[in-house]
Amino acid sequence: MNMNIYIILAIGFVIAAVWTVMTTRLLRSVIGLAITSVILTIIMFQLQSPLAAVFELSVCAGLISAIFISSIGLTQRLTDEQLAVRKKERLSKFWLLPVILVLAGVALYHLQIPLVFNLQPAQAENDVRNIIWNLRHLDLLGQIVILLAGAFGVVVLFKEQ
Amino acid sequence: MEEVISKMPQGVEIIRDMPQEFLLFGVSAALVLIAGFYCLIMTYNLIRALIGLEILTKSVTLFIILAGHATGRTGLAQALAITLIVIEVVVIAVAVGIVLCVYKHIKSIDARLLRNIRG
Numbered sequence: 001m002n003m004n005i006y007i008i009l010a011i012g013f014v015i016a017a018v019w020t021v022m023t024t025r026l027l028r029s030v031i032g033l034a035i036t037s038v039i040l041t042i043i044m045f046q047l048q049s050p051l052a053a054v055f056e057l058s059v060c061a062g063l064i065s066a067i068f069i070s071s072i073g074l075t076q077r078l079t080d081e082q083l084a085v086r087k088k089e090r091l092s093k094f095w096l097l098p099v100i101l102v103l104a105g106v107a108l109y110h111l112q113i114p115l116v117f118n119l120q121p122a123q124a125e126n127d128v129r130n131i132i133w134n135l136r137h138l139d140l141l142g143q144i145v146i147l148l149a150g151a152f153g154v155v156v157l158f159k160e161q
Numbered sequence: 162m163e164e165v166i167s168k169m170p171q172g173v174e175i176i177r178d179m180p181q182e183f184l185l186f187g188v189s190a191a192l193v194l195i196a197g198f199y200c201l202i203m204t205y206n207l208i209r210a211l212i213g214l215e216i217l218t219k220s221v222t223l224f225i226i227l228a229g230h231a232t233g234r235t236g237l238a239q240a241l242a243i244t245l246i247v248i249e250v251v252v253i254a255v256a257v258g259i260v261l262c263v264y265k266h267i268k269s270i271d272a273r274l275l276r277n278i279r280g
Contacts, residue, residue, distance in 0.1 A: 006182045010189035013223075017193040017216050021200040029212050036193075040219055043186060044242075047230040052242035056222065059246050064215065064253055071208065071257045075264055093203050100199070101192050108188045126236040136240050143247045150251030157258040 006046065013039045018101065022094050024087045030068040037061035051128050186227050193220040207260045207270045211253060218249045 016039055020032030037060040044053035078086065125131060132140065193216060200213030222242050229238020264270050 010185045014192045049239045052239040128236040128239045131236045131240045153255040154258045
């Protein structure tokens with residue numbers, strides 16, 4: 001039962017990503033990206049990582065989609081003739097992608113690479129709050145610095161002359 | 162592979178019979194990685210290139226979470242995934258800002274028209 005759900009999720013994840021890449025309209029591409037994010041969230045819940053999954057859902061499916069949609073809204077819309085030309089162009093460029101993916105998928109699935117881990121899982125600390133606040137607090141500092149740098153960058157980009 | 166395994170020190174855990182779900186999600190993450198690279202290589206539209214970058218980071222997030230689940234260290238994997246998501250948002254926000262500035266100047270988001278950048 002669980003395996004069937006895993007198979008559906010894995011296939012859905014790949015199909016959503018491929019649709020995102022191959023569709024002609026940018027808006028549909030962004031919707032595909034949000035769907036990919038939602039499927040990834042469900043996979044993360046299945047793999048016992050709920051906190052990161054909530055982050056993924058709220059930030060990647062919500063905030064990043066909003067950023068992309070607002071930026072697409074600020075650019076010019078394509079006319080129908082331009083869209084028809086783009087569609088043909090995309091089809092000629094991207095027909096190879098599904099072929100590559102199917103071949104790579106079959107090859108990787110049958111390769112059965114053995115995993116080698118130099119770890120002792122029994123002693124592992126698994127409380128994510130403890131890890132974030134006590135073990136990897138320098139990461140938090142880095143995150144704060146990078147957020148400030150990003151905010152500063154956006155302010156510099158949009159400041160009036 | 163057997164040579165590599167025979168050279169490993171004592172106490173190293175080797176998972177030969179990988180659980181089926183690791184293989185399944187690992188392969189799907191690898192395929193999404195290929196799709197993201199293909200999008201980045203083939204497209205000239207700057208916003209679509211950013212979407213390709215997003216797809217790449219989604220694949221990497223899945224790899225990190227999968228590694229955490231495989232080694233029994235989901236806490237550490239989640240901490241790393243959260244860091245990755247924060248960095249991803251900042252990169253996308255700044256990159257979209259740059260794309261909009263480019264659009265304001267040349268009225269297009271085609272990368273082929275960006276050959277005359279001066280000053």
